[in-house]
Amino acid sequence: MATLSFAEIKEFGKNMFTYSFGKESLEAQVEALGLTAAYKANLEKAVAHAKALAADGLLPFARQASNGPDMGPIAAACARITASCDDLIVLGTGGSSLGAQAAIALARFNKGKVRIHTPDSLCPFEMDLLFKELNTRRTHVLAISKSGTTAETLAQLLACRSWIESGEHAENLGDHFTFVTEPGKRPLRTYGEKLGSPILDHPTDVGGRFSVLTNVGMLPVAVSGLSVEAFRKGAEDVCEDFIAHPETAAAVVGAALTQTLSEHKGITQVLIMPYAESLRAFTRWHGQLWAESLGKDGLGTTPVRAVGPVDQHSQLQLFLDGPNDKFCTFITIPSFGKGPRIDPDEAKAYGLDYMAGRTIGDTVTCQSRATQETLRAKDRTVREIVIDALSEENLGGLFVSFMLETVVTAHLMGINAFDQPAVEEGKILTRQYLNELEI
Template sequence: MLVYDYSNLIEENIGKEGISSNFLETNKGLLQEIDNEIKAKRQDGSFGFMELPFHQPELNEIKKMASDARKKWENIIVLGIGGSSLGAMAIHQALHHPFYNLLNAEKRNGYPRIFFMDNVDPELVQGILDVVDIKHTLFLVISKSGKTAETLSHFLFFLEKVRKQGDPIKQIIIITDPEKGPLREIARSEGFLTFSVPPNVGGRYSVLSAVGLVPVAFLGIDIDALLAGAQAMAKRCETIENPAYLFALIQFLFLQKGKNIHVMFPYAQALLGMADWWRQLWAESLGKEGNGPTPVKALGVTDQHSQLQLYMDGPRDKIITFITVKDYGNDVFIPHSFKDFPDLAYLGGHTFNELIQAEQLATEVALTKAGCPNGKFVLDNIDAFTLGEFIYCLELATVSCGLFMGINPLNQPGVELGKRYTRALMGEPHFQEEKREIETLKCVHAKV
């Protein structure tokens, strides 16, 4: 069972930088108020992501298609960006071999390689053609609105390639709004297979919908177990003393204390994608109205050698959350060699498992001794069930923190203007006013 340990966040353990150990009792009324609001929003459909673990009308179709597709495709290319790709990418990285795409088909159990096209850099777009055979590639086009410029540009590019070399009807699946949007209209007119994103589920909260389930199911991941883990966490969160609410409340309390840099620090290479996914979730949901935390991802032990100096000795504006794992799955031993060299000899006979856990604990103790707030999520292992728990926990924590802050955690007004300006610059006729704004923009140029 996933555990949230906040021992090193209370003042008894880290001194004046911490929060009072009775913070839970002090804030019980606020927690109850937030819990009531969340339950009301779940009931009225505002928080649609909370229903995803329990309501999946397309689940059997997803599993059947995934089973039928095994050994059929050499590659899957996901055309999506932000919430349309980060969740599936995180699940894939967490549950598959670290060099999955380099394994042969037999070692991948017949499942295809996967590539995420989440940028419009022309080198990336052109470069993918050098490593995949279009005829043997399945494309998943993912955009809830069906209007995402980056996804649509990728769609147009690869659709042309498939028309020349393959069969678009067999090779393209569209995941979008069930009723509206250009991708839905194109799917109807062209006959593309589709899956739906529930209208009341925002992109960054959509990983447990078809947005995340379709790509990972096609890679052989147990999506039933993923959803079961989310269901288990939802059950735990029926009372107010749960990991999601406590994580949210603590982050909020530290935000009030000026700790506006929130670091997610997994000590498992497999979970780096989860930190990436959380970073978008936290940033787009909570960065509002001139306030909000800045989420930062770090990787243990790699970033002990790049960021830890700042965390230990820099401005006291950070709260750190480790993700630790009890069972890494493999035991890898360090050989005994150079016994006459003490700087090497002490390592021999230990495992890399012991080493990474020692480094995490050493970092935790050092931060605690320095009075730097740090908590941790503890995972028994990394499997689909545990990942489902963690995903639901962080999603619920995010909306909870938004409600503590008094903001809407579902919208993203800060990115909409840039989207409109992009469409204007690319010639979208409905954005002439935005184009005029750009053309008439006056600024002082300063260049070197």
């Protein structure tokens, strides 16, 4: 596929997002690297796995329907929360928080009437600052844990309850809380039942880091004022393409190329670099998804996060002149004519003629293109994903595309994408050390 010209990008949008590997086709670049046979073999395996997944109706994380049975409960929980509070504290860590953070970043300019706080890092100083800032009477707490045993979330929950009890609050304390956890006997569910608070069932067949399109990510989305239906509709469109055209789907092609580069060219890192501040949290979500799903049995590639153009001034030197061990993915949004326009006279007065009359969006677009071309000139493998707008539909599509890419890559690696055995060892030791502390 040829690089999209500026004019083509302006007209882009029919298929929500597309991807490009530069002036030469992907096939030509693979041939130049001497990887044609290896890539073809991996692509055939990836396509076969995609077809097998499609035959089974895709995986549960990709079957979160825009008219699904959980839409009503999500809307009801949202209405209850927004009617009673000014601030929502979302308690969760890892997949129970990162997906929601990435999704609601689209609403960062006060789309909804409730401010949402996501203290996903168990930091005592941040919790103290948060409690000092908020009004107990007008604060609601949403606690999310698939297992219902996540130590960080439970610790924050107990702290939040004590804080709310110490100040003004509703007559029924349980009105300040909502819970999302799996059915069955588990600490978080028992706690919610005793408080008399609403409890939404976390899908039992969807792991935490794959849960962004479930009620885990979509309840905060609803509270933020964004459209749950639109997020899921965007994901549905990508899934339809994945099923109908697996040989060209971004998830399948990306998985095949990543595995080929890892096996034959020493690529040990995958870089995600969007050129939009609203997608900064998306890079954190992808980092967990990729690392926790694929880092097993001595295998895996390390996710690297960057945001353009700011990280052109911090990490780009390494990407260009350091080891050639990265597969670089850029996510861009056509921004010609967008943003403030620079006054021509002011620009020329200071010798900045090249900026005269240009918009901020013009600058960002040219920076993105220049960075990609410079990387390619240094023989770095670069993929560009272009979305036509910062919208719920497009972000929903990106979420499911990268989740499918992760699963297909795991298949090519011969590992299970859905477990995290090494992480459990640290959890066991943490509980042991807490038991040994003297109070």
